[in-house]
Amino acid sequence: MNIESLREAWAQIIAHKWLGALLVIFLYLILAKIVDLIFVKGLKRLASLTKITFDDAILRFLHWPVVLNVALLGLAHATYILNLGSRFEFIVQNLIKTIICLIWTVTAFRFVRWLTKRKGYFAERFGHLGADILVLLKNIAYVIIFVTASFIILSIWNVNITPLLASAGIVGVAVALAARETLANFFGGISLFLDRTYKVGDYIILDSGERGEVIDVGIRSTRIRTRDDIIITIPNSIMANSKIINESAPEPRxxxxxxxxxxxxxxxxxxxxxxxxxxxxxxxxxxxxxxxxxxxxxxxxxxxxxxxxxxxxxxxxxxxxxxxxxxxxxxxxxxGITIPFPQRDVHLYPAEESPKEN
Missing domain, CATH: 3.30.70.100 (Alpha-Beta Plaits)
Structure with missing residues (x-):
């Protein structure tokens, strides 16, 4: 069978819309299976040869979303071949795009959750600040993923999102003005976390002269306990802009x-x-x-x-x-080693007689 015969057979199949659509779906399912085998037999085996586990996790998260995307593209192609009308095609095509967007949204949520499972490790190394910031960053990532996916889905269905963006900007400005001190402390805590200025258990000296052990580093403030068992609480915005002497770093001695x-x-x-x-x-x-x-x-x-x-x-x-x-x-x-103390020798001299007055 030559290429010309294949072309004629394909043209005859395409002439029957439903048969052509089923064939396209079948071919895309075969392609999805091939992609599945590439992940299982090829990429995952290569990743298992490396010492790091990050690449294995990436492939695990990408495997089924990619396979499902290929299969869904087959449905979209089949819908295009059927040509059942612009309205029907608009609904089906956008529905498939929405499902693809939701698949990747769920994948992003799972990936962020996997990244933030090491809360205990960050708490051990950086105290409560590390764990708190990790949880906070996870929540922020969730919000960003949800908002981004919502805007993409609204755009797919031709919903005008300009008013929503304007409203979000106004709300953001209002929140920033109302909570500027809280935001300053929050970003100060993040800078302390990234710079690793100190951690729980370190002995630090503030530029104001206080010396003590760091007992807690939170999102808003840092607490130290002095040798007199006095707790001092300092906002992170101040700590981030102060001179701090860490007596426990880089060595604990x-x-x-x-x-x-x-x-x-x-x-x-x-x-x-x-x-x-x-x-x-x-x-x-x-x-x-x-x-x-x-x-x-x-x-x-x-x-x-x-x-x-x-x-x-x-x-x-x-x-x-x-x-x-x-x-x-x-x-x-x-x-018999002498530790001297300050001494002064006092010499007394007889006072000279004052001359007699005439």
Whole structure:
């Protein structure tokens, strides 16, 4: 059978509208099955060879929507062949387009839900802020998908959406003006989340001088607890525009500086040896990086130095300093090392007799 014979056979089939429409539907169903096999036998096997799971999920979400789209295109083509009138064709064609739009809308909803299932992971790494923003972004994505799908469906049915867009713009401006502080805090929280400035459990110092542990990072505000067990709540819009010192980043350990002064007659080698010995036995002090002693300057009454060491967590700064000062005082007393204090020598001279008046 040559190509010319095939053309004649196809023309005869097309001459019978219903037979041609059924044949077109059948051919599209075969094409849909071929696409199905390409996904199952080809693409999914290739994706299984990779170490990441994201490509497997993408193929899982695209598989049946693509297959169904091919089948629905067959129905649309068959309707065009039947040529039953512009009104009937308009209704059927737009109905098929609407079904295709709904299929992809449901697929988008499922994909967003899959992306946001890792709420626990974000909560563990970023505290409540990560989980809250994830939920909020999911809801925003749902709204965007729903509104977009609604506008597409209305456009398919030739519904004028210009008034709806104008109304949406007016409502958006009104909401933005009424909730500008809330929106500022919300976007401040998002910027903190994206920048990873701090997370729950970090010790931070604000530019106003307060120091404490971050106990909660929410959509609207951040709360820190000071060493006096006082809770400070700061709006995220302020936190996003403030200088913040994070003592827990990038490493959780914290460098401790202990200032010490010794008398000018002290054996400096002995002083350094004693300090390094006692700091190695101190609680919460890290072995690496190793503690060190650095002489800083000649003071009025002493040679000033610093004992530098690292504690395992900023919350142990106070207890470690307390322990080290006590031990330094005890060991210096045992070793005969003097910690001087400011002294002044007062010299008294006899006053000269004032000259007698004439």
């Amino acid at each position: 914290f460098r401790l500086r202990v200032p010490v002064g010794v008398a000018y007659g002290s054996d400096l080698e002995k002083v350094e040896k004693v300090l390094l010995e006692l700091v190695k036995a101190a609680p919460h002090v890290e072995k690496f990086p190793e503690p060190r002693v650095r002489y800083r300057n000649f003071g009025d009454s002493s040679i000033n130095l610093e004992l530098l060491c690292w504690v395992d967590d900023p919350r142990h700064k106070g207890p470690a300093m307390h322990h080290l000062i006590k031990r330094i005082h005890e060991r210096f007393s045992e070793e």
